[in-house]
Amino acid sequence: MRLVLTGTGQMGQAVATVVAEGPHEIVARFNSSQPFLEADPAAVSEADLAIDFSLPRLAVPHLRRYCAASLPVVMGTTGWYEAIEEVQALVRTHEASVLYAPNFSIGVAVLSRAVDRVTALMDALDDYDAFVHEAHHTNKADSPSGTARMLGDQLVAGLARKDHLETEAQHQRIDPAAVHVSSTRAGTTFGEHTVGYDSPYDRLSLRHRAKNRRGFAVGAVRAAEWLRGRTGLFTLDDVLDDWLDD
Numbered sequence: 001m002r003l004v005l006t007g008t009g010q011m012g013q014a015v016a017t018v019v020a021e022g023p024h025e026i027v028a029r030f031n032s033s034q035p036f037l038e039a040d041p042a043a044v045s046e047a048d049l050a051i052d053f054s055l056p057r058l059a060v061p062h063l064r065r066y067c068a069a070s071l072p073v074v075m076g077t078t079g080w081y082e083a084i085e086e087v088q089a090l091v092r093t094h095e096a097s098v099l100y101a102p103n104f105s106i107g108v109a110v111l112s113r114a115v116d117r118v119t120a121l122m123d124a125l126d127d128y129d130a131f132v133h134e135a136h137h138t139n140k141a142d143s144p145s146g147t148a149r150m151l152g153d154q155l156v157a158g159l160a161r162k163d164h165l166e167t168e169a170q171h172q173r174i175d176p177a178a179v180h181v182s183s184t185r186a187g188t189t190f191g192e193h194t195v196g197y198d199s200p201y202d203r204l205s206l207r208h209r210a211k212n213r214r215g216f217a218v219g220a221v222r223a224a225e226w227l228r229g230r231t232g233l234f235t236l237d238d239v240l241d242d243w244l245d246d
């Protein structure tokens with residue numbers, strides 16, 4: 001595939017490294033010095049697909065342009081999901097191809113499946129209280145991470161006794177109906193997510209710890225390979241469904 005790479009930060013660099021090792025090639029790169037929104041359409045006319053790890057404020061404007069240009073995109077940028085209805089409409093109008101995920105680690109996709117299944121069991125066990133904690137490096141811009149929010153939303157959806165997320169530090173007793181999603185920013189941690197179910201007797205924890213950024217980059221490139229030739233709005237769950245069916 002001939003790829004457009006939008007965003008050349010740490011994740012963009014990791015994607016470029018993975019692409020260079022395989023059969024694909026990057027035909028155009030965009031970043032703050034060369035913004036995608038200011039690019040000549042001819043710069044991407046020969047591309048098969050885009051991979052975007054840019055900035056939250058640019059995600060929806062970028063998606064508008066990808067869809068209008070009929071350029072399929074794997075969107076790794078987070079912080080825009082409140083605009084999901086607009087993006088759904090864009091995909092329908094342009095018969096476009098968009099695959100998005102807060103985290104392109106295959107391990108996190110499996111963790112998500114495990115959380116759904118364990119939470120279904122915990123819904124009947126009122127003694128267990130659920131929480132999410134995540135840790136990342138000090139350069140991460142958002143807190144909590146998109147992945148932590150996703151996992152927290154799964155807990156809210158799966159537990160009748162929970163109805164919202166609480167992402168701020170607590171200086172009083174927390175609402176029993178809240179799922180607390182907490183964060184740590186320290187050092188060079190690539191990313192660690194823990195979903196816990198705590199009772200007076202024991203604690204069950206499901207945890208994913210990234211060893212490096214390569215896992216996320218490999219997942220994004222594999223998702224791009226899967227997306228090619230498909231039309232619609234997809235998540236990494238769709239990719240995993242397809243792989244597991246195979």
